[in-house]
Amino acid sequence: MQNIQFKPGVLDEVFHKLRFKVEAMRDEERVCCLTLDEMSLTPKMEYDAGSDSLWKRYTPKSYRYGQPHTCLYVRWNYDTMEKQTVGYHFTSNSTDGTIFKEIILDIKQKASEIGLHVETVSSDMGSANRAMWRAFSIICAPLCEII
Numbered sequence: 256m257q258n259i260q261f262k263p264g265v266l267d268e269v270f271h272k273l274r275f276k277v278e279a280m281r282d283e284e285r286v287c288c289l290t291l292d293e294m295s296l297t298p299k300m301e302y303d304a305g306s307d308s309l310w311k312r313y314t315p316k317s318y319r320y321g322q323p324h325t326c327l328y329v330r331w332n333y334d335t336m337e338k339q340t341v342g343y344h345f346t347s348n349s350t351d352g353t354i355f356k357e358i359i360l361d362i363k364q365k366a367s368e369i370g371l372h373v374e375t376v377s378s379d380m381g382s383a384n385r386a387m388w389r390a391f392s393i394i395c396a397p398l399c400e401i402i
Contacts, residue, residue: 263345264344266341266343270368273339280370281334285371287366288331289376290328291376291378291387292378329341330366333374341365352382353386353389355390
């Protein structure tokens with residue numbers, strides 16, 4: 256995965272490189288989980304020697320610029336327990352999670368195009384993720400269990 260541009264968004268180059276690996280996988284190895292995870296970041300600018308530029312935060316239109324959070328999308332293989340980052344966005348602590356729906360559908364489509372089968376999507380139940388699940392018409396009330 257060297258020489259890949261890891262800019263915020265869905266990482267198309269990662270899918271391009273994964274295509275070759277997927278071609279050699281058995282059918283059961285192609286079944287995977289997509290996990291969303293948010294984490295807090297310490298805001299700062301960094302110099303990228305490869306592009307001779309300062310690191311900038313590019314975000315989808317509905318996110319506020321420069322907030323110290325990121326949403327990470329990871330493909331996880333059940334059979335080999337292998338993980339691969341397939342995208343990320345910088346977000347704020349008050350992100351409208353409904354926009355995650357289109358991102359998830361885009362990632363699932365790209366995975367399908369290279370021969371992967373996203374069997375599950377998982378996340379914690381933070382407010383942005385609950386908004387995403389509502390956008391998918393999946394509702395969880397207090398004390399209910401989604402399996």
